Amino acid sequence: MTTPLISISHANLRHNVATLASRVAPSEVMMAVKTNAYGHGLVEVCQTALEAGATSFAVLEIAAAIDLRNAGISAPLFAWLFGDDEIPAGIDHQVDLGISRREQLSIAGAYGKPTNPAIVHLKIDTGLTRNGATVNQWPSLCEEAARLEKIGNIRVVGVWTHLADATPQDDEDALELFRAAVDIARQAGLTPSILHAGASSAGLRSDASRLDAVRFGIAAYGVSPFDSPTANDLGLRPVMTVSAPVTHVTADHALVGIGFGHGILTGDNDERFVRIGSDTYRVTDIGVDSMRIVPFENSPWPVLLGARAIIFGDGGPSAEQLGAWCGTIGDEVVTSVSPHIRRTHN
Amino acid sequence: MTELVRRLIVDVARFEQHAREVANQAISNGASAESLCADVRANAYGHSLDIVEPVFTMSGFRHFLTDEGCASAAHEEEHIVIDAELLYGFARDDNGHSLDGFTRFVGEVVNVKRVPAGQRISYGYTYSTATESTVALIGLGYADGVARRASSVAPIRIGEHDGTIAGRIAMDQFVVDMGDASVRIGDEAIIWGSAALGHPTISNLSALTGIPPLALTSLVGYRVHRESSQA
Numbered sequence A: 001m002t003t004p005l006i007s008i009s010h011a012n013l014r015h016n017v018a019t020l021a022s023r024v025a026p027s028e029v030m031m032a033v034k035t036n037a038y039g040h041g042l043v044e045v046c047q048t049a050l051e052a053g054a055t056s057f058a059v060l061e062i063a064a065a066i067d068l069r070n071a072g073i074s075a076p077l078f079a080w081l082f083g084d085d086e087i088p089a090g091i092d093h094q095v096d097l098g099i100s101r102r103e104q105l106s107i108a109g110a111y112g113k114p115t116n117p118a119i120v121h122l123k124i125d126t127g128l129t130r131n132g133a134t135v136n137q138w139p140s141l142c143e144e145a146a147r148l149e150k151i152g153n154i155r156v157v158g159v160w161t162h163l164a165d166a167t168p169q170d171d172e173d174a175l176e177l178f179r180a181a182v183d184i185a186r187q188a189g190l191t192p193s194i195l196h197a198g199a200s201s202a203g204l205r206s207d208a209s210r211l212d213a214v215r216f217g218i219a220a221y222g223v224s225p226f227d228s229p230t231a232n233d234l235g236l237r238p239v240m241t242v243s244a245p246v247t248h249v250t251a252d253h254a255l256v257g258i259g260f261g262h263g264i265l266t267g268d269n270d271e272r273f274v275r276i277g278s279d280t281y282r283v284t285d286i287g288v289d290s291m292r293i294v295p296f297e298n299s300p301w302p303v304l305l306g307a308r309a310i311i312f313g314d315g316g317p318s319a320e321q322l323g324a325w326c327g328t329i330g331d332e333v334v335t336s337v338s339p340h341i342r343r344t345h346n
Numbered sequence B: 001m002t003e004l005v006r007r008l009i010v011d012v013a014r015f016e017q018h019a020r021e022v023a024n025q026a027i028s029n030g031a032s033a034e035s036l037c038a039d040v041r042a043n044a045y046g047h048s049l050d051i052v053e054p055v056f057t058m059s060g061f062r063h064f065l066t067d068e069g070c071a072s073a074a075h076e077e078e079h080i081v082i083d084a085e086l087l088y089g090f091a092r093d094d095n096g097h098s099l100d101g102f103t104r105f106v107g108e109v110v111n112v113k114r115v116p117a118g119q120r121i122s123y124g125y126t127y128s129t130a131t132e133s134t135v136a137l138i139g140l141g142y143a144d145g146v147a148r149r150a151s152s153v154a155p156i157r158i159g160e161h162d163g164t165i166a167g168r169i170a171m172d173q174f175v176v177d178m179g180d181a182s183v184r185i186g187d188e189a190i191i192w193g194s195a196a197l198g199h200p201t202i203s204n205l206s207a208l209t210g211i212p213p214l215a216l217t218s219l220v221g222y223r224v225h226r227e228s229s230q231a
């Protein structure tokens, strides 16, 4: 095989989802599968995750939710980044809508009907300063939602926020604000039954963040949300492994057939390695479709033409490690890999 | 259904003019016109093969180096592959600064908030506003090709105003601190564009992040719609 290959381990994915589901039970796992399931393959990941204990999916976009509906996935699908004019399509496909603003609510209320109401999760901003109603906007958002719910055009099933993954105390402060917002929603007459706030970081370290569902993303793919503990410490296994063949060998260096054109991150760090079998080689240069490697310490030389180098994943450096070498995090490493590289699911 | 604006706009008119100059230069250096080969690996370094192939054909390139190799490479030695940095408009000057290529990378403002001084923003709360300020949320992230290493440093143009990325870039969103500028939901945000129009530039982003310009364009994600423009 002379091309780069992404192999997706469904055994490891199943293990991770089951591990996380049992850790947070009775809270449920609403698994984050945005961006083509963090580059792993949307439909395949969702099918396995459902078998392993995820009960709903956080998809980010309505287009991705529609892809999943077309693939026959009937579990709840939660989207929160969309243009106003995408809202009707979301309602048509029974997509749960994360709503932050009055304008979005008006559109949902105008298009939803008692026979097919918009399914709404209202978002409060508890400090991250991204989406979500501010504390000032929140009461009127809730009142308007309650009015539309009485008419029957929307159904408010959830209240949610997203945490900053800063310190545990910061998360606790945000949850305090969240609980106050839920009280205001209830006083307005809403009866949300799905409260959700935490993703991987808070979901793993804070009981209080788990509420009714945890939106686990990166941890489910076997990448730690922390600098430490590592994924291995957390009992999680890497799901994505990227490898490529040695395509050229000389007396002092070799080329491996993968590069930044395949979505492999570059960085100016000299400390960067790949593995071939149990041996480590240093990466000295990354081009569009190849990387140059040299022996490291006493790794055997020459390497064999056609031998597979593990860029990251099972049997190689972890995605977190490669992220650190490139000045970033494992999340960017896995999602950047080109969707055009051949993937095998096993 | 119109999705959020996520666009990479290729200025094909300027690109074609540039590619023709590069071709003529190679010919005047002794290359035969029959031998010129344009490097279009990695979907033309993220620019989109569909858009770029006609540009190179019109400007005199007879051969293409694709991911599969050189299409008509019966005799490798008869092809002269032009350096990709030069061809895509990223040639470096004597100080190592590159030019700005022919693309504009655009996203959309999806929320706007007025926040007090000291407001902390995005993951890890690594940024806080110096004064009361308007912050805009943009629906692009590192999965779309806004490198996370640009967090808190890269300039962004929204309308006529300049701001700076505030805090960590997330997978699909980032925040811009716009100070007192007026910004509205639905406005376009320019990640990089034309230096002549005062946009943030890809060469500056490259200098800030340490990522070469061709790697930046190659990383532009699958959700980003490639378009051509004469503007």
Ligand SMILES: Cc1ncc(COP(=O)(O)O)c(C=O)c1O
Binding pocket: A032, A058, A080, A162, A198, A199, A200, A201, A215, A216, A217, A218, A219, A225, B170, B171
């Ligand atoms: C709203 C929301 N929920 C959940 C997640 C999953 O986060 P993580 O990958 O850290 O588990 C994300 C991604 O950042 C998100 O934006």
